[in-house]
Amino acid sequence: MTRILIADDHAMFADGIASILEAETSLEVVGRCLDGPSTLEFLKNNEVDIVLLDVNLPGMSGIDVCKDISANHKSTKVLAISMFNEESFVTEILNNGAMGYILKNTGREELLKAINTILGGQSYFSEDVTQTIMKGLMKSRTASKQTQKPLPKISRREKEVLQLIVKEFTTQEIANELFISLKTVESHRSNLLAKLNARNSAGLVRIAMENKLIES
Amino acid sequence: MTRILIADDHAMFADGIASILEAETSLEVVGRCLDGPSTLEFLKNNEVDIVLLDVNLPGMSGIDVCKDISANHKSTKVLAISMFNEESFVTEILNNGAMGYILKNTGREELLKAINTILGGQSYFSEDVTQTIMKGLMKSRTASKQTQKPLPKISRREKEVLQLIVKEFTTQEIANELFISLKTVESHRSNLLAKLNARNSAGLVRIAMENKLIES
DNA sequence: TTGGTTTTAAGGGATTACCCCGAATTTTTT
DNA sequence: AAAAAATTCGGGGTAATCCCTTAAAACCAA
Numbered sequence: 001m002t003r004i005l006i007a008d009d010h011a012m013f014a015d016g017i018a019s020i021l022e023a024e025t026s027l028e029v030v031g032r033c034l035d036g037p038s039t040l041e042f043l044k045n046n047e048v049d050i051v052l053l054d055v056n057l058p059g060m061s062g063i064d065v066c067k068d069i070s071a072n073h074k075s076t077k078v079l080a081i082s083m084f085n086e087e088s089f090v091t092e093i094l095n096n097g098a099m100g101y102i103l104k105n106t107g108r109e110e111l112l113k114a115i116n117t118i119l120g121g122q123s124y125f126s127e128d129v130t131q132t133i134m135k136g137l138m139k140s141r142t143a144s145k146q147t148q149k150p151l152p153k154i155s156r157r158e159k160e161v162l163q164l165i166v167k168e169f170t171t172q173e174i175a176n177e178l179f180i181s182l183k184t185v186e187s188h189r190s191n192l193l194a195k196l197n198a199r200n201s202a203g204l205v206r207i208a209m210e211n212k213l214i215e216s
Numbered sequence: 217m218t219r220i221l222i223a224d225d226h227a228m229f230a231d232g233i234a235s236i237l238e239a240e241t242s243l244e245v246v247g248r249c250l251d252g253p254s255t256l257e258f259l260k261n262n263e264v265d266i267v268l269l270d271v272n273l274p275g276m277s278g279i280d281v282c283k284d285i286s287a288n289h290k291s292t293k294v295l296a297i298s299m300f301n302e303e304s305f306v307t308e309i310l311n312n313g314a315m316g317y318i319l320k321n322t323g324r325e326e327l328l329k330a331i332n333t334i335l336g337g338q339s340y341f342s343e344d345v346t347q348t349i350m351k352g353l354m355k356s357r358t359a360s361k362q363t364q365k366p367l368p369k370i371s372r373r374e375k376e377v378l379q380l381i382v383k384e385f386t387t388q389e390i391a392n393e394l395f396i397s398l399k400t401v402e403s404h405r406s407n408l409l410a411k412l413n414a415r416n417s418a419g420l421v422r423i424a425m426e427n428k429l430i431e432s
Numbered sequence: 433t434t435g436g437t438t439t440t441a442a443g444g445g446a447t448t449a450c451c452c453c454g455a456a457t458t459t460t461t462t
Numbered sequence: 463a464a465a466a467a468a469t470t471c472g473g474g475g476t477a478a479t480c481c482c483t484t485a486a487a488a489c490c491a492a
Contacts, residue, residue, distance in 0.1 A: 168422070200449075205421040386478065
């Protein structure tokens with residue numbers, strides 16, 4: 001028997017969910033909470049397999065609730081439910097331990113499918129949500145592609161030096177590592193500063209990490 | 217009339233694609249190439265709207281071909297086609313300008329849908345591919361969550377100093393910016409080095425960026 | 433109010449990074 | 463083969479960072 005907790009401030013919606021789930025003999029709704037604090041309180045006193053969590057809870061955000069759940073109730077899974085197909089909501093709550101994200105216009109079949117998928121250890125996302133995420137990925141990629149393009153050609157040796165700088169090697173240590181003179185490494189450093197338009201090592205590291213020039 | 221170039225070393229598969237597309241009056245297959253270099257050569261001499269590009273071309277990788285296309289033929293779009301639903305393949309070629317990724321077991325209907333979607337400026341991914349990507353996102357998230365946890369408490373002032381270090385400010389400049397003494401900033405630097413277990417500024421920047429302590 | 437943390441500040445010394453100059457050798461590209 | 467770029471190595475100097483210790487004032491919580 002799977003124990004389910006519904007956390008949503010809209011009573012009517014929670015009723016709808018509950019009526020759907022109660023028709024299933026393998027599922028049991030063990031509680032309903034209207035806000036974040038009461039949800040966490042309930043979880044302290046009851047064993048729950050899966051929480052159907054509204055992302056936009058009043059007062060305490062669903063994101064914070066989710067964070068707390070995945071921190072303190074490792075065996076309890078979270079299925080995020082929301083009115084909004086917003087990329088920021090989706091990524092935010094997924095980054096805090098939710099195993100799935102569905103919209104409130106989701107039908108009975110899909111809801112049950114989502115629950116079973118998550119109970120099986122897989123993740124589940126509505127079709128629409130998936131599309132939103134993928135679009136977001138494309139956008140961020142192309143956007144960053146355009147802004148970070150003006151990076152000059154870094155030679156093989158310069159890249160080696162840069163990677164060691166990122167690894168906190170001093171100039172002397174880099175020289176030893178690469179079997180070259182201290183002065184040679186200083187040359188590469190200077191060239192890197194000029195090429196990447198940085199003022200010091202901090203800038204080199206920042207640019208290296210922004211452009212993922214680390215070990216590749 | 218949409219001009220299509222097929223780049224695939226499997227003649228039989230290219231034939232199949234071609235026969236599907238030739239049934240469409242709005243689409244025209246203007247060429248077929250069997251490897252990377254000939255694909256790029258063809259594009260130099262012909263205007264092409266969309267390239268159906270096999271990711272696993274012999275010799276020159278499809279990723280490199282795609283990179284060249286998006287660099288030198290901005291108006292030509294790329295639809296990646298592959299036998300393999302591998303996350304590394306998908307992310308790699310998407311990061312090099314491809315607008316879509318479908319598998320070779322894709323049917324006629326979906327192929328046409330993918331082409332039209334991409335021509336319309338949208339991105340397109342097969343259902344299976346989408347699932348793979350989403351799973352990969354989940355995995356990387358949970359993995360990074362576990363590894364980057366042990367970071368000590370950084371005070372408000374220390375975080376300010378750290379953020380300015382990342383912005384390539386020198387110690388003196390940070391002192392001016394925050395209206396405090398040079399020696400005070402040096403104290404904060406030392407404390408940061410100790411707390412974050414770093415050896416120098418490079419390490420501070422790396423840790424700051426890994427843990428996203430920059431402006432927040 | 434007492435104790436812990438933070439923020440502020442300082443001296444002095446050691447180490448490292450950064451800059452300007454030049455230059456030889458090797459590799460790559462044309 | 464010639465040109466360009468990359469790699470190598472110096473000298474000398476300035477600026478910045480790092481290390482160690484100490485400590486007062488401010489703040490916050492028990």
